[in-house]
Amino acid sequence: MTDLRIENLNIIAEETIITPDELKKQFPLSDVATKTVLDGQNAVKRILHKKDKRLLVVVGPCSIHDIDAAKAYAQKLKKLANEVSDTIYLVMRVYFEKPRTTVGWQGLINDPYLDDSCKVEDGLKLARELLLHVAELGLPAAGEALDIVTPQYIQDLFSWTAIGARTTESQSHRNMASGLSSVVGFKNGTKGSIDIAINARASVAAPHNFVSINPEGKVAVVKTKGNPNSHIILRGGKEPNYSSKHIAEYEADLRKSGLEPRIMIDCSHANSAKKAANQSLVLDDLAQQISEGNESIMGVMIESNLEFGCQKLTSDTSSLKYGVSITDECIGWDETEKLLRELREKLKA
Numbered sequence: 001m002t003d004l005r006i007e008n009l010n011i012i013a014e015e016t017i018i019t020p021d022e023l024k025k026q027f028p029l030s031d032v033a034t035k036t037v038l039d040g041q042n043a044v045k046r047i048l049h050k051k052d053k054r055l056l057v058v059v060g061p062c063s064i065h066d067i068d069a070a071k072a073y074a075q076k077l078k079k080l081a082n083e084v085s086d087t088i089y090l091v092m093r094v095y096f097e098k099p100r101t102t103v104g105w106q107g108l109i110n111d112p113y114l115d116d117s118c119k120v121e122d123g124l125k126l127a128r129e130l131l132l133h134v135a136e137l138g139l140p141a142a143g144e145a146l147d148i149v150t151p152q153y154i155q156d157l158f159s160w161t162a163i164g165a166r167t168t169e170s171q172s173h174r175n176m177a178s179g180l181s182s183v184v185g186f187k188n189g190t191k192g193s194i195d196i197a198i199n200a201r202a203s204v205a206a207p208h209n210f211v212s213i214n215p216e217g218k219v220a221v222v223k224t225k226g227n228p229n230s231h232i233i234l235r236g237g238k239e240p241n242y243s244s245k246h247i248a249e250y251e252a253d254l255r256k257s258g259l260e261p262r263i264m265i266d267c268s269h270a271n272s273a274k275k276a277a278n279q280s281l282v283l284d285d286l287a288q289q290i291s292e293g294n295e296s297i298m299g300v301m302i303e304s305n306l307e308f309g310c311q312k313l314t315s316d317t318s319s320l321k322y323g324v325s326i327t328d329e330c331i332g333w334d335e336t337e338k339l340l341r342e343l344r345e346k347l348k349a
């Protein structure tokens with residue numbers, strides 16, 4: 001018999017999950033966590049608007065795949081954050097959502113057991129529990145908002161948010177980011193286009209209306225008033241784009257668009273040719289530019305983990321090495337500590 005179906009031809013299953021309100025009831029914000037996020041959001045806003053002269057450093061694993069390792073990393077980072085806090089404001093990269101060039105593991109929320117079982121509800125619970133743990137240490141957290149619905153579940157625990165290179169030009173992401181309470185950074189495109197990040201800044205500052213879900217999990221039209229707190233992130237494209245020549249050009253582009261030139265530089269991705277060992281070269285160059293008087297560099301991003309490098313995710317997850325990234329290469333903890341202490345000395349000088 002002819003199959004007469006005209007929709008859902010490619011859908012295998014649909015499963016309803018916990019609502020944002022229910023998840024927040026299970027993992028409520030404590031007073032300490034609330035204070036961490038509020039202080040974190042405000043500190044980043046002050047840095048963005050030049051009311052705080054410190055350099056914002058977003059540092060941490062390329063992706064979180066092991067909760068215990070992430071907690072151990074957060075513990076170390078909190079100590080270092082206190083040590084360098086006179087010149088550097090540290091925010092931990094707690095990235096749960098990974099965009100892929102083609103296909104691959106899409107992060108802890110999408111697939112928490114790393115085995116394609118894709119237990120998203122468990123992923124959301126693990127993510128919220130870890131974010132609460134980090135906030136209760138007094139450490140602010142940074143995330144990439146890749147999925148446009150999951151912010152309803154966890155965004156109250158982030159002090160800074162990125163929109164990635166593959167989604168900066170997306171209307172849905174700009175709509176969603178216009179409603180975020182934190183500062184939002186827009187990456188340049190994977191091929192190096194800066195105009196999409198500049199346009200995203202203009203877009204995100206404006207009010208938007210879009211379909212999403214509300215805290216009770218019902219489909220809702222969300223109306224935003226626009227997010228006035230944004231900046232661009234240089235992550236390299238066909239080639240690195242952090243040199244003083246590149247930065248001067250982008251400062252001029254931002255000014256031409258009527259935007260304050262506020263720029264974060266990602267030491268990883270195409271700026272390091274995805275080689276973790278190159279991140280220190282980028283950081284050195286930026287420290288030099290700042291000491292020579294550059295005032296638009298407001299932040300840097302570093303991909304760092306407990307251990308150097310990366311490892312392939314295989315079906316035998318029990319063979320994974322502790323503290324090693326399963327996505328992009330990261331620098332290890334010892335180097336992270338050394339680089340940030342040196343950066344502090346250079347900035348002080």
Ligand SMILES: O=C[C@H](O)[C@H](O)COP(=O)(O)O
Pocket residue numbers: 062098099100101102103104269327328
């Ligand atoms: O930061 C992570 C990766 O660069 C990004 O998710 C793309 O990864 P892929 O090219 O390995 O898919």
Ligand SMILES: C=C(OP(=O)(O)O)C(=O)O
Pocket residue numbers: 062095098099144163164165166187235269
């Ligand atoms: C995916 C990331 O970066 P980009 O969007 O620049 O590729 C990231 O920072 O994890």
